[in-house]
Amino acid sequence: MTSIEKNYLQMICRSCHLNEQNSDGDKENPQRETVSEQTAHQLVELAKKQYMAPFLLQDLKGTACFEYVKRQAKMMMFNYYQIEELTIKTTQLLEAEHIPYILLKGISLAACYPVPEYRKLGDLDLLILDQEKLELTKKVLKDNQYEEEEEESDHHLTYFYKFSNGRRHIIEVHYRIVGVYHYAPTNHVIDQVFSGQHLKPVIQRIEGRNYPVLPPTEYTFYMLHHMLKHYLYDGFGIRLLCDFSLYVEKNGKDIDFTQLNEWCSKSGMAYFFATIMDCCKKYLGLSKMIPGMLSIPENECDQFMTQILGGHEVGNEKQSSLVYSGTYRRANLLACFKEGHTQMKVRFPKLGRIVPIWPVLWGFTFYHFVKNTYRVRNTTLRQTIKDFKTDNQRAENLHLFEKKD
Known part of the structure; x- marks a missing residue:
């Protein structure tokens, strides 16, 4: 891992823990090193492709790159509020028709950040497990000028909504929490954990509104699978690790790690879970008191993080990649x-x-x-x-x- 990448991770870690206090009850304010113009430019290049510019604001003050970073942060914050508006509009439509839904990611995860607007929001994700209600959802969205997009997917429907300023945002209506793997035991665990009979959403209050979300243990398991799916297809960037680290840090007392470990073992993803946990503890400030399943060699942790830093927001954006469902003993x-x-x-x-x-x-x-x-x-x-x-x-x-x- 290069010195630039290490500096980048340190800056992100500091920004993710802005509200932490030291033992005297005062906010931490570690001394920041002066950043050279060349270093600032390299840091911005990293942040730009992973949509993490706001996390560099404090460290790049006084450099020629600061104005660019500030503009990027403003654009991302505008995007945040537009997705928030879309979330309110869409969920109100569903609630009016008594359609039970679960809000996935989005403003729900952003609420775990010290500055929620710093988290880049890509789209609106909703989970609807009732097949009859799913059909009603299609009608409700169509009647309210949501455009359905034809897409090959085994777990969600895709819609677009256009605001008056011309910006279009994606809504994914999930009828299955994640796509199907070729490994049957993993699909079996997912079908059990996220079945309509087992899943009991909890309420999260965000900016004065109540939203049904996944319970903490299930939410953590979902985030692991969300990362794994991106990893199998084309990798993912640092944002998904920040999501995981901040969510687990905030909700650690309510997460049943024994149950989580069992689900990961049965899913054949125990080593992946351990890798995510170790990387978050080493680089993103996740408390070492959070229980893990096992530890991985330090060099493998470094290699994994280097790969994450080499990607874009949710991967390397290779146009040649297949939609990929798992791993095979021999790629023949x-x-x-x-x-x-x-x-x-x-x-x-x-x-x-x-x-x-x-x-x-x-x-x-x-x-x-x-x-x-x-x-x-x-x-x-x-x-x-x-x-x-x-x-x-x-x-x-x-x-x-x-x-x-």
Whole structure:
């Protein structure tokens, strides 16, 4: 890890703990080193691609980069308030029709930050598990000028809402908490934990309004899977780690870590959980008193964080990447076929249940895969397979889904 990356992490850590107090009851105010113009420029480049500019405001005062960072912070804060407005509008529409929902991430996670507006909000995510209510939700959104976007997904519907200033924001209506993995035990745990029968939302009060959100233990488990899905597809940036660290720090007393460890073990993601915990404790100020499952070698922690810092907000933005559902023991032709079969089920969720027509559906899936490879991802089959093998190796390094045959 470079000295610039270490400085960047220290600045983010300080910004994430602005409201912490020292033993005398006074706010911490550590001495900040003078930042050179060259260093400031390098820090801004890191923050820009991961949408973390507001976290550098205090440290870059007095540098030529400060005005740029301030402008970026203002834009992100404007975006925050517009997503907040969208959240209020959308949830009020659902509440008026008595549609039970659960607010995921967004302003719910931002509330864990010392300055909520510093957290970049991408879209509005809602979970609706009742199938009948999901159909009613579609009607309600359509009747109120929300535009549905056709998207291949096995766990959510996508809508757009346009504000009067022309800005469009995404709403994801989840009917499953995360996408399907090829590893059946993980899907089984997820289906149990986040089933309508098991899941009992709690109320979080945000700026004078009550929102149903996931209970702390389930929320933490969800964040781990959210990170894992991004990691398997194309990696993720520092923001998701900040989310996790600040949420666990704030809600640690209400999280059942014994239950969380059990779910992670059954899901084949114990090492991933340990990696996230160790990185948050080492670099983002998560209390070392928070119980973990196991510790990983320090060099692996450093390697993981270096990879995170090399990515964008939610990954490396490689157009050649596949939608990727897990890890395989060998990334050979059989693994490619298995992944294709998984994506066939995503593309044809209803027809995919009819076994005799699988060969036909495989053909359609392969046709669309080849077309998208050249026309959408603007790459080649060879490069796509190469990236698939690289992504698979990255997943193997975290010992994911080790119990599979």
